[in-house]
Amino acid sequence: MAPETPGNEPQALSNLLHENRRFEPPVELAAAANVTEAAYTQAAADRLAFWEGAADRLTWAKRWETTLEWNAPFAKWFIGGELNVAYNCVDRHVEEGRGDKVAYYWEGEPEGDTRVLTYNDLKSEVSKAANALLELGVRKGDRVAVYMPMIPELPIAMLACARIGAIHSVVFGGFSATALKSRIDDADAKLVITADGGYRRGNPSALKPTVDEAVAQCPQVEHVLVVRRTGQNVAATDKDVWWHDLVERQSDQHTPEPHDAEDPLYILYTSGTTGRPKGILHTTGGYLTQTAWTHDAVFDLKPDKDIYWCTADIGWVTGHSYIVYGPLANGATSVIYEGTPDTPHRGRFWEIVQKYKVTLLYTAPTAIRTFMKWGDDIPAKYDMSSLRVIGSVGEPINPEAYVWYRENIGGSRCPVVDTWWQTETGAVMISPLPGVTSGKPGAAMRPLPGIVADVVDDQGNSVPNGGGGFLVIREPWPSMLRTIWGDDQRYIDTYWSRFEGMYFPGDGAKKDEDGDLWLLGRVDDVMLISGHNISTTEVESALVSHPKVAEAAVVGATDPVTGQAIVSFVILRGTAEESDDIAADLRNHVAKTLGPIAKPRQILVVPELPKTRSGKIMRRLLRDVAENRSVGDVTTLADSTVMDLISEKLPSAKSED
Numbered sequence: 001m002a003p004e005t006p007g008n009e010p011q012a013l014s015n016l017l018h019e020n021r022r023f024e025p026p027v028e029l030a031a032a033a034n035v036t037e038a039a040y041t042q043a044a045a046d047r048l049a050f051w052e053g054a055a056d057r058l059t060w061a062k063r064w065e066t067t068l069e070w071n072a073p074f075a076k077w078f079i080g081g082e083l084n085v086a087y088n089c090v091d092r093h094v095e096e097g098r099g100d101k102v103a104y105y106w107e108g109e110p111e112g113d114t115r116v117l118t119y120n121d122l123k124s125e126v127s128k129a130a131n132a133l134l135e136l137g138v139r140k141g142d143r144v145a146v147y148m149p150m151i152p153e154l155p156i157a158m159l160a161c162a163r164i165g166a167i168h169s170v171v172f173g174g175f176s177a178t179a180l181k182s183r184i185d186d187a188d189a190k191l192v193i194t195a196d197g198g199y200r201r202g203n204p205s206a207l208k209p210t211v212d213e214a215v216a217q218c219p220q221v222e223h224v225l226v227v228r229r230t231g232q233n234v235a236a237t238d239k240d241v242w243w244h245d246l247v248e249r250q251s252d253q254h255t256p257e258p259h260d261a262e263d264p265l266y267i268l269y270t271s272g273t274t275g276r277p278k279g280i281l282h283t284t285g286g287y288l289t290q291t292a293w294t295h296d297a298v299f300d301l302k303p304d305k306d307i308y309w310c311t312a313d314i315g316w317v318t319g320h321s322y323i324v325y326g327p328l329a330n331g332a333t334s335v336i337y338e339g340t341p342d343t344p345h346r347g348r349f350w351e352i353v354q355k356y357k358v359t360l361l362y363t364a365p366t367a368i369r370t371f372m373k374w375g376d377d378i379p380a381k382y383d384m385s386s387l388r389v390i391g392s393v394g395e396p397i398n399p400e401a402y403v404w405y406r407e408n409i410g411g412s413r414c415p416v417v418d419t420w421w422q423t424e425t426g427a428v429m430i431s432p433l434p435g436v437t438s439g440k441p442g443a444a445m446r447p448l449p450g451i452v453a454d455v456v457d458d459q460g461n462s463v464p465n466g467g468g469g470f471l472v473i474r475e476p477w478p479s480m481l482r483t484i485w486g487d488d489q490r491y492i493d494t495y496w497s498r499f500e501g502m503y504f505p506g507d508g509a510k511k512d513e514d515g516d517l518w519l520l521g522r523v524d525d526v527m528l529i530s531g532h533n534i535s536t537t538e539v540e541s542a543l544v545s546h547p548k549v550a551e552a553a554v555v556g557a558t559d560p561v562t563g564q565a566i567v568s569f570v571i572l573r574g575t576a577e578e579s580d581d582i583a584a585d586l587r588n589h590v591a592k593t594l595g596p597i598a599k600p601r602q603i604l605v606v607p608e609l610p611k612t613r614s615g616k617i618m619r620r621l622l623r624d625v626a627e628n629r630s631v632g633d634v635t636t637l638a639d640s641t642v643m644d645l646i647s648e649k650l651p652s653a654k655s656e657d
């Protein structure tokens, strides 16, 4: 146990991990980069003028009068401006002569099941769907719940809502009937759009029965619009309307009305770790401005050359902002994949990269660590020389996972952009720029131009370089959430009450010696060891830096001596054998990497970790295991059997020292 360093003020969060590797931007990429260092200077000199420039990349039916009205914590951007999001994402590309350009290459999970949609196709399909919604009585401001697999009708449905000013609420297709019902109720949706099912892991997986169960308890729902995808048997209810009956017979002409910049675009529920889901509300002009600008800047998108693929599900914010709105506003060509990475084999992702010659790839640390576990030989079989920039989002990326990704997927040539943001922020906030930033593995680096972020201590004072604490955003940004649907007070309490005048996202972070930002995980997960606040991220990264470890999760468990002690759950890499001395080996490795204070009390080798449906590790459940409690609420787990597998491992857990 390390004593407090004399003369050293206890920090809000310890900074233990030091990383010296640097990756310069590729020379050619830097020379032709969309965004250069000048953008930071420009935005620092006049932040609002900078965002006006970004908004001018869109087509406005009426230009705004006032850029920002800030009645903290309530923001309005581009006041008086009017635009149509679907027009910006679809029609204007057709009008400007890009109608034959591919918007989406869609790859179904069953091999050979593909569709190609040009911007012309998208315009007809979205217009027909908009006309169909109108026929069903959906009007501007009405809420539409969308519960669908990853098929082209999903972005089409979202854009049809946006076109007529209806507010979509997409609910991830893996959620239960109860979760769906509570979201339909909270938003008071009058229409649900769904499908019979989708393909998951080689089989048709039904969605409609879940909708039927939910809608049976939602009298406000007038219709259920059903896409036929799998052809499975569907029980008919009197609210059902088939997409192919209704949408196909509509006119493919629809004139998009302009909407106010502050009209709501969508609600997206975020469950977080506890409590009732929060309906995050995004509006029109500011949201589209920031998603489009960041997609162009962070991926250095060259719309005429790039093939872009974001592997997220559209049911999460990453899919909303970086499969649908950002890429389409920029006129990009994207890949959408319906299924899982191991169907029918573990090389499926790389086969898709090779097939479509993907140049820009955006995925999550949970996937990267899974690929590490499966082994380097799998991606090595494919030609991925088309790739140019590779991105990460969803959790802190461990330095070792970053380096693995860079080498094995990015051919040691592609910059890795680690993008920090949230459902609430709507778009990327902190990220390297591929043509500017000299990347550090594991660091999200700098706030993007126009974003003012900081790390503060308990009292809200900015920490010096080398210090850790709480991430905050100091100034409003265009794609920020406007409120929590129907609950302004909860919006204030959740995000604006911890620190006066600052947005608090709930994440820990540190500034390294150069002032670059590192994300350290949710502050609820921070461990208090002998008076030191230690982040889960740093200990997990130290574990993942051991050649035998693919993935790790650590928690603080009550300890009579140190207050809390670190208990680690690790998944070994494909090639590593579980041996008797692995626990001792890993404990020493962490002590050597971070110092004795961070040495785990226990190491448990497990086959899987508990994760949310979007792939984030749920440490709360591991804490229950580590403290020998019965495991708490598992309803947000992607796979609830995982906890049984982990609990079985517990008797073998050895406490050393």
Ligand code: 6R9
Pocket: 270, 316, 317, 318, 392, 393, 394, 395, 396, 397, 418, 419, 420, 421, 422, 423, 424, 444, 505, 506, 507, 519, 520, 521, 522, 614
């Ligand atoms: C986009 C998305 C948000 C939370 C966020 C943070 C974590 C996301 C991260 C990251 C470290 C990154 N997170 N990106 N942590 N580095 N690059 O994931 O939205 O589902 O709302 O989650 O995810 O903890 O607060 P959402």
